[in-house]
Amino acid sequence: MxxxxxxxxxxxxxxxxxxxxxxxxxxxDLAFGILNLVTFSLISRVVSVPDTAELDGASTYFxxxxxxxxxxxxIQSAAAGVAQRVRQExxxxxxxxxxxxxxxxxxxxxxxxxxxxxFALVRSxxxxxxxxxxLDLESANADWLGVIVILVASGAAVTALGIVVAAMxxxxxxxxxxxxxxxxxxxxxGGAYFPVSQxxxxxxxxxxxxxxxxxxxxxRATLSGSSDWWGDLGLLVAFGAIGLPIAxxxxxxxxxxxxxxxxx
Amino acid sequence: xxxxxxxxxxxxxxDVRRSFGAKVVLDGFxxxxxxxxxxxxxxxxxxxxxxxxxxLAGTLTVDSGRVEVLGSSPLRAATRARIGAxxxxxxxxxxxLRGHENLLFHARLRLGWRPARAAVAEIESELxxxxxLRVRADRCSAGMASQLELARVLLGDPDLIxxxxxTRSLDDEARERMWRALRARSSAGVVIASHRADDLGRCDxxxxxxx
Numbered sequence: 244m245x246x247x248x249x250x251x252x253x254x255x256x257x258x259x260x261x262x263x264x265x266x267x268x269x270x271x272d273l274a275f276g277i278l279n280l281v282t283f284s285l286i287s288r289v290v291s292v293p294d295t296a297e298l299d300g301a302s303t304y305f306x307x308x309x310x311x312x313x314x315x316x317x318i319q320s321a322a323a324g325v326a327q328r329v330r331q332e333x334x335x336x337x338x339x340x341x342x343x344x345x346x347x348x349x350x351x352x353x354x355x356x357x358x359x360x361x362f363a364l365v366r367s368x369x370x371x372x373x374x375x376x377x378l379d380l381e382s383a384n385a386d387w388l389g390v391i392v393i394l395v396a397s398g399a400a401v402t403a404l405g406i407v408v409a410a411m412x413x414x415x416x417x418x419x420x421x422x423x424x425x426x427x428x429x430x431x432x433g434g435a436y437f438p439v440s441q442x443x444x445x446x447x448x449x450x451x452x453x454x455x456x457x458x459x460x461x462x463r464a465t466l467s468g469s470s471d472w473w474g475d476l477g478l479l480v481a482f483g484a485i486g487l488p489i490a491x492x493x494x495x496x497x498x499x500x501x502x503x504x505x506x507x
Numbered sequence: 508x509x510x511x512x513x514x515x516x517x518x519x520x521x522d523v524r525r526s527f528g529a530k531v532v533l534d535g536f537x538x539x540x541x542x543x544x545x546x547x548x549x550x551x552x553x554x555x556x557x558x559x560x561x562x563l564a565g566t567l568t569v570d571s572g573r574v575e576v577l578g579s580s581p582l583r584a585a586t587r588a589r590i591g592a593x594x595x596x597x598x599x600x601x602x603x604l605r606g607h608e609n610l611l612f613h614a615r616l617r618l619g620w621r622p623a624r625a626a627v628a629e630i631e632s633e634l635x636x637x638x639x640l641r642v643r644a645d646r647c648s649a650g651m652a653s654q655l656e657l658a659r660v661l662l663g664d665p666d667l668i669x670x671x672x673x674t675r676s677l678d679d680e681a682r683e684r685m686w687r688a689l690r691a692r693s694s695a696g697v698v699i700a701s702h703r704a705d706d707l708g709r710c711d712x713x714x715x716x717x718x
């Protein structure tokens with residue numbers, strides 16, 4: 244257990260050092276996120292919503308969509324980053340060098356994904372703060388501690404998602420694209436950009452059980468000052484507690500398959 | 508699990524067969540590596556040298572036969588703690604990180620943080636790596652990267668050292684340092700895949716995979 248924590252820490256330090264080497268990429272990435280928020284803020288000024296009651300308590304479309312953008316943009320970016328990283332590690336040979344280390348596949352999975360997703364959630368919080376301070380995100384009654392609690396609780400759930408994307412990339416050459424599609428679908432079904440009530444009936448039923456829905460609903464509730472986010476928090480924790488072990492098993496199976504096929 | 512190896516043996520490969528699709532790369536491959544022994548694997552391209560090393564490193568399974576390192580399967584993480592491996596033409600170095608950062612990362616996967624720092628300092632001094640420690644791995648010459656890769660493999664004093672064409676890009680001086688470092692590890696077994704006659708000439712035993 245201690246060795247596993249040490250190894251995950253080593254991966255986190257490696258990723259941090261690598262980020263410092265690519266600091267301009269991070270600045271550009273942040274600029275991209277803020278430009279997205281500005282775009283939706285401007286769109287919101289010209290789009291009138293017939294019934295704001297449908298926007299989960301938000302009074303403008305931007306207040307609704309900013310949460311989806313701030314959360315899903317970074318999750319998509321983290322998932323794409325992890326998939327790209329795994330693919331790159333496979334192509335340059337570092338994945339095999341990592342598998343040759345005394346590191347269990349589960350530790351390897353956490354090492355590859357924990358930092359990018361933890362960092363993504365910090366970026367989410369930063370985007371929400373920018374939207375609240377400089378754009379039109381309503382936050383007069385926001386419970387910022389609640390925002391942080393929901394983001395932290397989302398950590399295990401979204402990391403599980405990242406591990407599944409990494410597993411797909413290990414086994415399938417097109418895993419990157421499949422992963423991006425999966426994350427986009429979770430944003431789409433979770434109500435990132437529009438209320439899930441607008442989805443066709445069949446999809447709306449699926450939307451009730453996707454983890455992004457709980458994260459987005461919880462974030463919107465905390466930002467509007469509602470205390471109605473404990474249920475979402477509980478569901479997020481439950482999803483993480485169940486999803487993370489399953490994701491680790493999926494990754495272990497993917498590595499075993501790659502070792503059997505000689506495709507590391 | 509009780510080991511079926513002789514007391515001085517570190518690894519044993521018994522009657523291994525490995526194929527990729529219809530192509531059989533290893534068939535009936537058998538090898539025993541004793542402590543302090545340096546074994547050269549010789550053979551043309553595609554003869555199975557890298558495949559044999561991968562099976563020993565635990566990054567490739569066998570179709571049939573048996574691979575044991577210190578009495579257990581190298582597919583187990585605990586067994587891999589005793590193995591240091593460099594496989595294929597590519598290094599395990601992360602391009603964006605400096606030489607020292609790469610070594611520290613790999614040392615931390617094996618050792619506690621303080622011992623990792625000490626092990627890295629020791630290997631850097633032993634192999635004379637000072638010149639390349641501050642250079643990003645993707646800006647190192649092939650020879651510099653090969654030396655860093657050797658250092659990476661030797662971290663944590665593995666009992667079984669697996670090297671795939673390690674002298675490919677090394678100058679004479681670096682090659683000498685490599686051989687000195689390998690011979691200094693008298694309690695480890697070493698398997699080197701190589702085409703070079705001078706390297707094979709320095710091995711205690713050469714196994715010809717083509718034959």
